[in-house]
Amino acid sequence: xxxxxxxxxIVQEGGKYFMPSVSLDCVIFGFHENELKxxxxxxxxxxxxxxxxxxxxxxxxxxDAATRVLxxxxxxxxxxxxxxxxxxxxxxxxxxxxxxxxxxxxIKVGKDHWLIQRFITVGFYALxxxxxxxxxxxxxxxxxxxxxxxxxxxxxxxxxxxxxxALETLRLQLNHQPIGYNLLPQKFTMxxxxxxxxxxxxxxxxxxNFQRRMNGFGFVKRLKETRKGGAHKAPFLYNFDLRKYKKAxxxxxxxxx
Amino acid sequence: xxxxxxxxxIVQEGGKYFMPSVSLDCVIFGFHENELKxxxxxxxxxxxxxxxxxxxxxxxxxxDAATRVLxxxxxxxxxxxxxxxxxxxxxxxxxxxxxxxxxxxxIKVGKDHWLIQRFITVGFYALxxxxxxxxxxxxxxxxxxxxxxxxxxxxxxxxxxxxxxALETLRLQLNHQPIGYNLLPQKFTMxxxxxxxxxxxxxxxxxxNFQRRMNGFGFVKRLKETRKGGAHKAPFLYNFDLRKYKKAxxxxxxxxx
DNA sequence: ACAAAAGTGTTGTCGATACACCCATGG
DNA sequence: CCATGGGTGTATCGACAACACTTTTGT
Numbered sequence: 001x002x003x004x005x006x007x008x009x010i011v012q013e014g015g016k017y018f019m020p021s022v023s024l025d026c027v028i029f030g031f032h033e034n035e036l037k038x039x040x041x042x043x044x045x046x047x048x049x050x051x052x053x054x055x056x057x058x059x060x061x062x063x064d065a066a067t068r069v070l071x072x073x074x075x076x077x078x079x080x081x082x083x084x085x086x087x088x089x090x091x092x093x094x095x096x097x098x099x100x101x102x103x104x105x106x107i108k109v110g111k112d113h114w115l116i117q118r119f120i121t122v123g124f125y126a127l128x129x130x131x132x133x134x135x136x137x138x139x140x141x142x143x144x145x146x147x148x149x150x151x152x153x154x155x156x157x158x159x160x161x162x163x164x165x166a167l168e169t170l171r172l173q174l175n176h177q178p179i180g181y182n183l184l185p186q187k188f189t190m191x192x193x194x195x196x197x198x199x200x201x202x203x204x205x206x207x208x209n210f211q212r213r214m215n216g217f218g219f220v221k222r223l224k225e226t227r228k229g230g231a232h233k234a235p236f237l238y239n240f241d242l243r244k245y246k247k248a249x250x251x252x253x254x255x256x257x
Numbered sequence: 258x259x260x261x262x263x264x265x266x267i268v269q270e271g272g273k274y275f276m277p278s279v280s281l282d283c284v285i286f287g288f289h290e291n292e293l294k295x296x297x298x299x300x301x302x303x304x305x306x307x308x309x310x311x312x313x314x315x316x317x318x319x320x321d322a323a324t325r326v327l328x329x330x331x332x333x334x335x336x337x338x339x340x341x342x343x344x345x346x347x348x349x350x351x352x353x354x355x356x357x358x359x360x361x362x363x364i365k366v367g368k369d370h371w372l373i374q375r376f377i378t379v380g381f382y383a384l385x386x387x388x389x390x391x392x393x394x395x396x397x398x399x400x401x402x403x404x405x406x407x408x409x410x411x412x413x414x415x416x417x418x419x420x421x422x423a424l425e426t427l428r429l430q431l432n433h434q435p436i437g438y439n440l441l442p443q444k445f446t447m448x449x450x451x452x453x454x455x456x457x458x459x460x461x462x463x464x465x466n467f468q469r470r471m472n473g474f475g476f477v478k479r480l481k482e483t484r485k486g487g488a489h490k491a492p493f494l495y496n497f498d499l500r501k502y503k504k505a506x507x508x509x510x511x512x513x514x
Numbered sequence: 515a516c517a518a519a520a521g522t523g524t525t526g527t528c529g530a531t532a533c534a535c536c537c538a539t540g541g
Numbered sequence: 542c543c544a545t546g547g548g549t550g551t552a553t554c555g556a557c558a559a560c561a562c563t564t565t566t567g568t
Contacts, residue, residue: 020277022377058375062345086343086379088319118315120279122343172433191547208549209531216529232546233538254529448520465522466558473556489519490565511556 002057002068007139010055011107015114018055023121024066025053025159026081027166028074030130031183034195036149037130038163039073041141043156045104049147050156051163052138053121066124073144075134080182081126084169085162088120092158101140125166127182149199171200175253181240189227189235190214201257217253219245259314259325264396267312268364272371275312280378281323282310282416283338284423285331287387288440291452293406294387295420296330298398300413302361306404307413308420309395310378323381330401332391337439338383341426342419345377349415358397382423384439406456427457432510438497446484446492447471458514474510476502 005014028039040049052073056065063083070079095116102109109115135144149167154160170179179200180193194210214220219241226234267275285296297306309330313322320340327336352373359366366372392401406424411417427436436457437450451467471477476498483491 019375019377021279056345059347061347062343062377083343086319086340088313088379090316090318118276120276120319122345176429189547206531206533207547208533211548213530230546231540232544233548235547446520463558463560464520465560468521470557487519488567489517490521490567492520 002060007105008107010139011102011105011109011115014055017057018114019058020114021117021119022062023053023055023119024062024069025051025087025121025123025162026066026069026073027051027123027125027163028070029125029127029166029170029183030133030146031196031199032130032146034192034199036196036199037146038149038152039133039135040145040147040152040155041073041137042143042145043141045101046156048154048156049152049159050141051159052144054138062122066122066126070126072138073136074128075136076128076132079126079128080178081124082169082173082177083122083124085123085165086120087123087158087162089158090118092121093119094157121162123162123166125169127179129183129185131185167200174200174257176249178240178242178245178249181242181245187223187225187237187239189237191235193220193238197257203257205257217244217248219248259317264362265364267396268359268366268372271312274314275371276315277371278374278376279319280310280312280376281319281326282308282344282378282380282419283323283326283330284308284380284382284420285327286382286384286423286427286440287390287403288453288456289387289403291449291456293453293456294403295406295409296390296392297402297404297409297412298330298394299400299402300398302358303413305411305413306409306416307398308416309401311395319379323379323383327383329395330393331385332393333385333389336383336385337435338381339426339430339434340379340381342380342422343377344380344415344419346415347375349378350376351414378419380419380422382426384436386440386442388442424457431457431514433506435497435499435502435506438499438502444480444482444494444496446494448492450477450495454514460514462514474501474505476505 030037030039039052041052043050052069054065054069056062060068063081066081066083067079070081071077098116099109102115130146135146137144152160152163155163173179174197180196183196184192190211191207193214194205194207197210198205220238221241223237223239225237227237228234287294287296296309298309300307309326311322311326313319320338323338323340324336327338328334355373356366359372387403392403394401409417409420412420430436431454437453440453441449447468448464450471451462451464454467455462477495478498480494480496482494484494485491
């Protein structure tokens with residue numbers, strides 16, 4: 001375990017234990033009420049939202065650092081995450097802005113301070129079960145909330161660009177990564193799975209053909225229970241046969257959508 | 258243009274103008290005599306081969322830095338390149354080894370020297386037309402040569418891992434990136450294109466079905482010339498209709514292989 | 515003339531699409 | 542009881558795999 005740090009400690013001493021010039025940002029996807037959502041932080045003293053992110057300890061693997069950030073924001077330990085791109089434009093960070101934040105927090109820093117150097121950031125996307133996440137803001141933010149993916153228009157720095165890239169990656173990897181498994185609860189209904197696919201692909205699919213195809217793959221198992229409570233006919237619940245699912249993904253699910 | 262540097266200047270002064278802790282490495286693919294090849298550097302004072310790589314100037318975009326490295330090793334200006342992964346294990350660089358190299362070159366450095374800090378590296382892959390490349394070693398190497406992809410067993414540091422990842426990425430992106438266009442000369446034959454696909458996918462394809470499918474896509478155009486010189490029947494030459502090719506790739510070429 | 519490589523054609527099968535119909539449930 | 546959503550069945554079409562045959566060229 002890494003020690004808890006205060007914001008003052010990080011600003012003043014972070015240069016000693018964090019890697020210089022490298023950060024990471026996480027696009028955390030969740031699925032709830034038939035909508036794809038992303039976990040965002042409302043920043044202190046600002047009217048902007050940002051992706052959860054962090055720095056990397058000098059002796060820490062980058063993936064471990066991402067896992068740590070994920071754990072801190074969601075409370076979850078075992079999370080599916082995947083690095084997808086480095087964002088490294090020289091002017092991507094707004095140095096004036098950083099200085100302002102620190103001023104407001106009453107922290108004075110020199111021009112060669114580690115936090116106002118150029119930073120590149122490694123983008124990760126993570127897939128979580130919405131229901132079990134307990135969102136927790138970090139030191140720089142006042143709240144941590146889910147946002148519907150299509151209602152996000154502007155974010156801190158280049159974070160909107162990072163988000164768009166994550167979504168695009170998700171789309172491309174839909175046939176190669178266990179996306180359904182990680183975004184849905186253990187038990188789910190066919191219409192839910194379909195909605196997930198439709199949201200990610202941003203297109204409508206035929207209900208019956210979708211079901212036939214999914215069943216044809218052989219990695220979903222229908223249970224004897226149904227999802228009660230909703231109006232209309234109660235749909236059956238399914239779960240994934242993880243063995244078969246992963247095996248099928250290795251080859252990539254055949255055919256387009 | 259960036260200035261030419263001596264190795265001494267880089268070792269002693271590099272910390273001033275390069276980003277700390279971040280490097281890049283390029284997997285440069287070429288296709289020749291029906292074989293997929295990679296451009297490697299034979300390192301000075303060592304029995305190992307390495308991927309071409311470099312550092313990033315403090316005010317330089319990472320993609321530009323990669324382009325610069327590519328230009329220096331191949332002589333080419335317009336190169337297709339794509340970032341594919343960050344390699345960031347804490348122990349990936351061998352500090353002792355770096356110290357040794359510098360010693361052999363008669364350079365003394367302290368323990369806090371910028372070159373023996375932990376480095377993460379951004380992996381790029383590049384696709385070039387084999388015929389027009391003029392391989393050029395860098396300051397740390399004695400030669401720069403093409404190596405057949407399957408005959409490479411061990412490389413410097415984690416470069417073999419980087420190479421394997423690049424190849425895997427190439428495979429996954431075969432239906433989404435203009436891989437044929439960039440690896441083949443302007444004019445090429447169907448059997449050549451097929452061999453390229455077979456090499457990347459590592460499986461045999463049916464000659465006739467391959468041709469029908471390629472023609473069906475509509476982005477290859479058969480010319481009236483044939484490839485003379487070889488034995489047996491002369492195959493027709495083709496070229497890409499870049500407009501249609503890119504359009505088709507946007508959707509992704511349908512169907513698996 | 516023969517071997518080897520390239521061009522062209524045909525057929526069967528399987529999977530995706532586009533439908534229509536039946537069942538269950540809440541208002 | 543009816544609107545709505547969910548489950549199941551079927552016909553059609555197209556794409557791909559598997560195959561055979563013809564054409565060209567060098568030796």
